[in-house]
Amino acid sequence: MTGGSDRKIGAASLSILFFNLTLAKYLLVLPYFMVGATGSAAWIAILLKGLASVPLFLAAAALYRPYVGLGLGELTRRALGRPVGGALDVLVAGVMAVRGGMLFRILTEAMQTLETENATMEYVALFVLIPVLICALRGFGANVNASILILPFTVLSVAMISLALIPHYSLSNLMPLLGLGAGPIIIHSFFRLSGTFEVLYLLTLSPKAKDYKTFKRAGLIGIGAVTAVSFVFALVYCLAVPYPASRNFFFPLYQLTRMIKAGSFLQRMEPTVIFVWTGVIICGLSTSVIAGSCLLRAASGAEDGRGFMPMLVLILFLVGTLPASELDTYDVYRVLLNWSHYFYIIFLFAVLIAARLRKTEGRPAA
Amino acid sequence: MRKLAICLAAALMLGGCSHMTEVNDKAYVIAVGLDEGDNGLLKVTYLFAYPSGGGEEAGGEKIDEKDMVTVEAPSLYSAMRLVDTFKSKRIDTNHTKLVAFSQDLAEKRGIFSYMADLVNTRGFRPSIYVCVSQQAPDRLFRSMEPKQDVYIEKFIEHLFSKVADSGTSRAYLYNNYFSAIADEGGYILPLVGVTDSDRAKTAAEGYPYRRPDDFALNYTAEDVPLIGDGSAALCGYAVFVGNKMTGTMGLMEQSIVEILEKNMFVGQFCVLVPGTNKYANVDLRQNKRPEVTVKTGEALEISVSIELQGEYTGIDGAFRSREDYEGFVDYLNRAFSQKTRELLERTRTEFGADVLGLGDKAKINFLTYGDWADYNWKERFRNAVFNVSVSVNMSDFGELRFSPGKH
Numbered sequence: 189m190t191g192g193s194d195r196k197i198g199a200a201s202l203s204i205l206f207f208n209l210t211l212a213k214y215l216l217v218l219p220y221f222m223v224g225a226t227g228s229a230a231w232i233a234i235l236l237k238g239l240a241s242v243p244l245f246l247a248a249a250a251l252y253r254p255y256v257g258l259g260l261g262e263l264t265r266r267a268l269g270r271p272v273g274g275a276l277d278v279l280v281a282g283v284m285a286v287r288g289g290m291l292f293r294i295l296t297e298a299m300q301t302l303e304t305e306n307a308t309m310e311y312v313a314l315f316v317l318i319p320v321l322i323c324a325l326r327g328f329g330a331n332v333n334a335s336i337l338i339l340p341f342t343v344l345s346v347a348m349i350s351l352a353l354i355p356h357y358s359l360s361n362l363m364p365l366l367g368l369g370a371g372p373i374i375i376h377s378f379f380r381l382s383g384t385f386e387v388l389y390l391l392t393l394s395p396k397a398k399d400y401k402t403f404k405r406a407g408l409i410g411i412g413a414v415t416a417v418s419f420v421f422a423l424v425y426c427l428a429v430p431y432p433a434s435r436n437f438f439f440p441l442y443q444l445t446r447m448i449k450a451g452s453f454l455q456r457m458e459p460t461v462i463f464v465w466t467g468v469i470i471c472g473l474s475t476s477v478i479a480g481s482c483l484l485r486a487a488s489g490a491e492d493g494r495g496f497m498p499m500l501v502l503i504l505f506l507v508g509t510l511p512a513s514e515l516d517t518y519d520v521y522r523v524l525l526n527w528s529h530y531f532y533i534i535f536l537f538a539v540l541i542a543a544r545l546r547k548t549e550g551r552p553a554a
Numbered sequence: 555m556r557k558l559a560i561c562l563a564a565a566l567m568l569g570g571c572s573h574m575t576e577v578n579d580k581a582y583v584i585a586v587g588l589d590e591g592d593n594g595l596l597k598v599t600y601l602f603a604y605p606s607g608g609g610e611e612a613g614g615e616k617i618d619e620k621d622m623v624t625v626e627a628p629s630l631y632s633a634m635r636l637v638d639t640f641k642s643k644r645i646d647t648n649h650t651k652l653v654a655f656s657q658d659l660a661e662k663r664g665i666f667s668y669m670a671d672l673v674n675t676r677g678f679r680p681s682i683y684v685c686v687s688q689q690a691p692d693r694l695f696r697s698m699e700p701k702q703d704v705y706i707e708k709f710i711e712h713l714f715s716k717v718a719d720s721g722t723s724r725a726y727l728y729n730n731y732f733s734a735i736a737d738e739g740g741y742i743l744p745l746v747g748v749t750d751s752d753r754a755k756t757a758a759e760g761y762p763y764r765r766p767d768d769f770a771l772n773y774t775a776e777d778v779p780l781i782g783d784g785s786a787a788l789c790g791y792a793v794f795v796g797n798k799m800t801g802t803m804g805l806m807e808q809s810i811v812e813i814l815e816k817n818m819f820v821g822q823f824c825v826l827v828p829g830t831n832k833y834a835n836v837d838l839r840q841n842k843r844p845e846v847t848v849k850t851g852e853a854l855e856i857s858v859s860i861e862l863q864g865e866y867t868g869i870d871g872a873f874r875s876r877e878d879y880e881g882f883v884d885y886l887n888r889a890f891s892q893k894t895r896e897l898l899e900r901t902r903t904e905f906g907a908d909v910l911g912l913g914d915k916a917k918i919n920f921l922t923y924g925d926w927a928d929y930n931w932k933e934r935f936r937n938a939v940f941n942v943s944v945s946v947n948m949s950d951f952g953e954l955r956f957s958p959g960k961h
Contacts, residue, residue, distance in 0.1 A: 227923055301676070360914035360915060360918065363914070363917035363918045363920070364917050364918075364920040364921055364922050364923055364925065364926050365918075365921060366921045366922045367922065367923060368922065368923050368924075369922045369923070369924060370922075429732065430732050430736060431923075432735060433732040433735055433736070436735075443680075446679065446680050447680045447681070447728060449679075449680075449681040455679075455681070456679075
């Protein structure tokens with residue numbers, strides 16, 4: 189297996205890994221994109237997006253049932269043959285690295301701006317990438333432990349923001365209820381920004397699940413938890429910042445934290461919140477690196493995927509430094525989210541259906 | 555290997571100390587003033603914190619000329635850079651409490667672009683107070699000499715506390731920015747003036763101001779009888795339509811705005827009792843948010859229903875019978891309704907814009923922004939019909955109902 193021991197993990201641990209992996213995207217960038225696309229109805233769109241991920245996941249999981257012990261990379265290679273399957277595995281690992289690179293750049297810019305203004309981006313990058321690599325090399329166990337450590341802080345920070353901003357809430361900020369219209373909500377919930385990519389991740393990490401039931405439970409808990417937290421956050425953002433002002437802040441988490449002022453004591457919370465979210469993204473990126481190495485290991489037929497990890501981390505860094513500015517990074521990320529979805533969904537179901545039609549043999553999960 | 559890793563980690567952590575900045579290395583800006591400069595420039599005044607030594611003499615910070623710097627520059631940023639070059643310490647705006655725009659600047663050039671600059675600058679917090687100053691900001695800042703407060707920043711906080719009790723207050727930078735780019739087309743900002751110490755002499759010679767007709771608060775913003783020692787005071791709201799300041803609201807209107815936004819906890823009103831030349835002092839509380847309903851039909855109809863709780867604190871021999879007493883409560887209801895309607899009518903006719911943000915209540919009637927935009931709120935508001943009802947419930951518990959003594 190890829191790094192660490194071959195010890196299987198339970199539904200709670202797998203769902204926490206999934207939670208950290210997806211939360212960074214859902215919290216750091218999605219509210220900004222959703223408000224831009226749907227206006228004051230961003231909270232509805234994010235809720236629908238989460239709900240739409242459930243049938244998608246259940247359909248994929250039903251088709252995937254015999255192959256939980258294989259992992260998506262291995263299944264692709266077996267179902268489509270080594271040349272095509274291997275190439276697709278490399279392609280998906282590449283897309284994961286590009287997306288991870290954009291997220292890495294967004295975080296690095298935020299850290300540099302808020303905490304180390306005089307340092308270069310590369311210097312800050314070092315503090316993100318080294319823990320990501322160490323965490324990935326130490327394997328699932330270390331990653332799960334780090335994620336469990338971060339989880340209460342994540343939930344607490346969202347709860348703190350939600351409560352501290354109560355004086356800023358105005359129900360009229362949610363009106364008109366459908367924001368820019370039902371069309372944009374449906375397009376962005378079900379097509380453009382949907383959760384297919386997260387399902388791909390889950391399938392890639394599935395060999396770590398004890399059995400199919402664990403895998404399914406982990407997926408549902410993970411999707412539910414991420415949807416709940418991101419829905420609360422989007423609702424808080426829409427309640428506290430009226431549209432059209434809300435579309436001007438492209439880092440809503442930061443702006444909301446800045447708005448906290450409960451007396452003289454509870455304010456200036458940005459550095460604390462950045463610290464928590466750095467932890468979330470480091471855990472998320474290292475899980476992403478593990479998933480990428482799983483795919484590359486399957487494509488290459490190597491015994492151990494850990495050798496691919498430094499290379500993937502380097503790709504994260506190089507891809508992250510490509511956009512000229514943070515705004516460009518957001519634009520690239522938005523294009524990726526909007527359009528790569530079609531590729532993921534075709535890839536995912538093509539592999540699963542091909543595997544079923546060819547009666548590809550699976551491997552027991554436990 | 556492990557020891558080497560620990561040493562490396564420690565070195566990285568300690569590396570942070572190489573760029574450390576002591577509190578004393580920075581010049582903290584307490585307030586920023588923006589005024590119209592010559593040749594299209596912007597006159598920017600910085601009021602810096604003057605660290606007092608503590609002990610017995612720390613009871614009040616004296617604002618010295620040296621603590622205030624005024625420069626003229628093309629923009630807020632260039633002004634800051636300019637001051638940074640000749641100030642020995644690095645300028646830090648993270649603790650700025652107040653940004654004051656001069657009335658001249660607000661009327662002639664408008665303030666939105668400056669407000670957007672402030673929002674985009676991380677150094678300025680979302681919760682700093684924003685106001686319009688009747689006088690030039692340097693004069694306003696010079697007048698900020700706290701007598702009852704230990705620090706200037708406390709003085710500023712107390713100055714704005716009446717209009718900044720809630721998170722959505724109109725005194726905060728972000729809320730004003732939100733209002734400025736909203737669809738209603740107008741907004742209001744606290745108006746601050748400097749009390750005129752010269753008037754104190756006039757007052758000693760004889761009260762120079764007109765006798766208030768019904769409410770003792772019926773002063774326009776320009777006419778507020780500020781007699782004092784020359785310190786800053788709130789005197790209503792500055793009204794912005796589009797980008798520029800187009801008018802003011804006086805003290806009574808400020809009170810009505812507080813009531814409409816449920817920002818009034820206790821309001822002391824001195825009301826002329828009809829048919830007499832005596833005043834009744836009334837404390838009013840607001841326990842309930844006003845009900846604002848907007849009917850967005852072909853004709854726009856806005857209904858406001860306000861409930862207030864009150865008690866008499868002084869009746870100055872005004873009531874001689876139960877009828878007088880009950881009649882006065884009716885009068886209060888009518889008078890508050892009239893004042894509120896007058897204010898709303900004024901926004902419609904004189905300012906021609908929904909400066910109080912009533913449009914927020916109307917958006918609930920629309921499903922999408924497209925529908926809301928098609929309704930053309932700005933245009934419809936100019937023909938709106940207002941229905942106002944105010945109900946004042948006076949509490950009698952333990953109070954004298956009728957005036958004692960001779961009448």
